[in-house]
Amino acid sequence: MGQEVDLSTQLAGLRLPNPVMTASGCAAAGRELQQFFDVAELGAVVTKSVMRAVRSGRPTPRMAETASGMLNSIGLQGPGIDAFIAHDLPWLRSVGARAVVSIAGGDVAEFRELAQRLGDQPGVCAVEVNISCPNVANRGLVFACEPASSAAVISAVRAVLPQRIPVLAKLSPDVTDIVQIASACVDAGADGLTMVNTLLGMSIDLDRLRPKLASRTGGLSGPAIRPVAVRCIWQVYAAMQAGLLTQVPIVGVGGVRSGGDALELVLAGASAVQVGTAIFNDPCAPIRVRDELAHELAQRGIARFTDAVGRAHATPAPLTPAHTTPAPLDL
Amino acid sequence: MAATSGEARRAQPVTTTAQVAQSRDVGAYRQLTLLAPGVAQTARPGHFVALAIGDERSSMLLRRAFSIHRAAPGEAGTVDVVVADAGPGTHWLSELRPGDEVAVLGPLGNPFPVPTAPTSCTLVGGGYGSAPLFWLAEVLRDRGCRVDLVLGAATEQRLFGVETGQQVADSTTVTTDDGTTGAQGRVTDALPQVLQRGRADLVYACGPMAMLRAVTEVAASHGAVAHVAVEESMACGVGVCMTCVLAVRDDDGCTRMVRSCVEGPVFRGDRVRWDAWQDGLGQVPADALGAPSGGH
Numbered sequence: 233m234g235q236e237v238d239l240s241t242q243l244a245g246l247r248l249p250n251p252v253m254t255a256s257g258c259a260a261a262g263r264e265l266q267q268f269f270d271v272a273e274l275g276a277v278v279t280k281s282v283m284r285a286v287r288s289g290r291p292t293p294r295m296a297e298t299a300s301g302m303l304n305s306i307g308l309q310g311p312g313i314d315a316f317i318a319h320d321l322p323w324l325r326s327v328g329a330r331a332v333v334s335i336a337g338g339d340v341a342e343f344r345e346l347a348q349r350l351g352d353q354p355g356v357c358a359v360e361v362n363i364s365c366p367n368v369a370n371r372g373l374v375f376a377c378e379p380a381s382s383a384a385v386i387s388a389v390r391a392v393l394p395q396r397i398p399v400l401a402k403l404s405p406d407v408t409d410i411v412q413i414a415s416a417c418v419d420a421g422a423d424g425l426t427m428v429n430t431l432l433g434m435s436i437d438l439d440r441l442r443p444k445l446a447s448r449t450g451g452l453s454g455p456a457i458r459p460v461a462v463r464c465i466w467q468v469y470a471a472m473q474a475g476l477l478t479q480v481p482i483v484g485v486g487g488v489r490s491g492g493d494a495l496e497l498v499l500a501g502a503s504a505v506q507v508g509t510a511i512f513n514d515p516c517a518p519i520r521v522r523d524e525l526a527h528e529l530a531q532r533g534i535a536r537f538t539d540a541v542g543r544a545h546a547t548p549a550p551l552t553p554a555h556t557t558p559a560p561l562d563l
Numbered sequence: 564m565a566a567t568s569g570e571a572r573r574a575q576p577v578t579t580t581a582q583v584a585q586s587r588d589v590g591a592y593r594q595l596t597l598l599a600p601g602v603a604q605t606a607r608p609g610h611f612v613a614l615a616i617g618d619e620r621s622s623m624l625l626r627r628a629f630s631i632h633r634a635a636p637g638e639a640g641t642v643d644v645v646v647a648d649a650g651p652g653t654h655w656l657s658e659l660r661p662g663d664e665v666a667v668l669g670p671l672g673n674p675f676p677v678p679t680a681p682t683s684c685t686l687v688g689g690g691y692g693s694a695p696l697f698w699l700a701e702v703l704r705d706r707g708c709r710v711d712l713v714l715g716a717a718t719e720q721r722l723f724g725v726e727t728g729q730q731v732a733d734s735t736t737v738t739t740d741d742g743t744t745g746a747q748g749r750v751t752d753a754l755p756q757v758l759q760r761g762r763a764d765l766v767y768a769c770g771p772m773a774m775l776r777a778v779t780e781v782a783a784s785h786g787a788v789a790h791v792a793v794e795e796s797m798a799c800g801v802g803v804c805m806t807c808v809l810a811v812r813d814d815d816g817c818t819r820m821v822r823s824c825v826e827g828p829v830f831r832g833d834r835v836r837w838d839a840w841q842d843g844l845g846q847v848p849a850d851a852l853g854a855p856s857g858g859h
Contacts, residue, residue, distance in 0.1 A: 257805075258803060258804070259803050260802060260803045260805075264801050264802040264803050264825070265801075265803065267575060267576060267801075268576075268578060268801075280805075285853065286852055286853035287853040287855075288819075288820045288847045288851045288852060288853040288854045288855065289805065289808065289820060289847070289853075290847070291844055291845055291846045291847050292795065292796075292806070292807075292808060292809065292844065292845035293796060293806075293843075293844070293845075294805070294806045294808070295625075295796060295797075295798050295804070295806035297623060297624065297625045297652075299622050300622040300624065301624065302624060302625060302798060304798075304804070304806060306804075306805045306806065307855075309805050309808070309820060309853075312853070440843065446844050446845070446846075454624055455622075455624075489619070490619070509624060510624070511799065511803060512624060512625055512626070512798040512799040512803070512804055513615060513624045513625070513626065514578070514615070514619075514666075515578060515668065515799070515801055515803075516578060
């Protein structure tokens, strides 16, 4: 049934054979998943956010299971950009995978330097700018909480990367008005938006009477947050339709476990979908979601994936006309 | 020092839906026999499996990791695990009955390294942490090794495998914190005497982190090398989530935060930075590679 559907999609000039990617931080750099399926068959592998230097990450416990989700506080553990370029990127190229490289920095200069390093590397299909990791010591460092700091990072990255490499801004749902942040990123040169990163959460151990995570707070992910992702994608897509910000592709992420889940994000406005936490439950989840998505589309008589993007906006919702006007904050 | 072989390293893990062949109470625990030929085929003592909780719509997303108690390759191909009913996930597993299905991922991790020549070995298990040691004992005995076993738990009900131990080991020593059976005390109270008697060169241990640390120290003071299987909570079991890290020294003496699922779960005890482990928290030592100056 899957072969009847054209799954190809376009992300700011980047053509992908299908819209399913791994979510950053849930697939390392792809190698571990290759023993379960061929990662080159995915739309793209989005690598774990890399920083300038090697980084140990946070103490343990770093993880707590929650209802239909989990909290993590890894703290951006990673090998640093040199080791990433020396080992991970060549491996992804060697297996024919499309690499979307996620970068994270403590300041604008670090983001710029990382983008500079990646710009002339072969095999970088796109750069996803992680301005929204909640697991940083200083909450003020979550760039995606403010339009100005988001724009500063995105414009610095965009300025140093060759035009052929699209820049995706990864946004946080933990903001009052995500359209405002999205708008700032697009104005600063973002070619696409990845929505959403984890939500800041917390869980307490009832036996030890203390927070379960060593770092107290962590990022909430998994199916529990899917409605939040759908809402964010919907709001930003609606604002684009209304001309409030330039239309750029949205990469949907948040709680996708099945093809039906992926379709929900697509109908809200996503041109591609990432699979994250579900990988921990099922290492084959990304490729399974791709196949299930094809099936879901075929069942609905949708022959081209791109025809489903934002489709829910075109279908009249059971609301009074006043509510259907795109007012991002008024749901 | 005894040479250990690297013949049995990481295996190719498979994901499979296994049928439960048997489920039975063993003391305070539940032993499950799973039909998983693809896993049983390549499993070695020290490997673990990650079991999914519930079906594909389960609200408990994270797999639970269990060391393999025993694997029987061949036509049926079974894998046994020992489950302690300690929460909603393990409760679901302990309620499984023959014919029920469970998603299994494995074999995962690195198995216990085994000596290339006959060596005297002491195996130490705390609670149901002893689960993989009997199979290991058989493998070691097949290689001509002497095997002394020390099993300890808080109380008699929480011991696992004493009778099996008596069948597979040259000697079995039992300790309980409350003295309900065996010698009253901890495994490390009994360990020096066992190490002396067996003139052990190698020690293998599974159990709580505090026990592994103490076993490593006692082994070192008797000139033996300890290989310990750590219990770090994991989300994925395959190396992508980065939650199960602990501080371990490498060959060059450099401390790194390594993933216990793919670089362990068996480590040389003298490489683990026990000083970073306290009260259920795994700290990042200040001298670890990439350690934060102001917090990550």
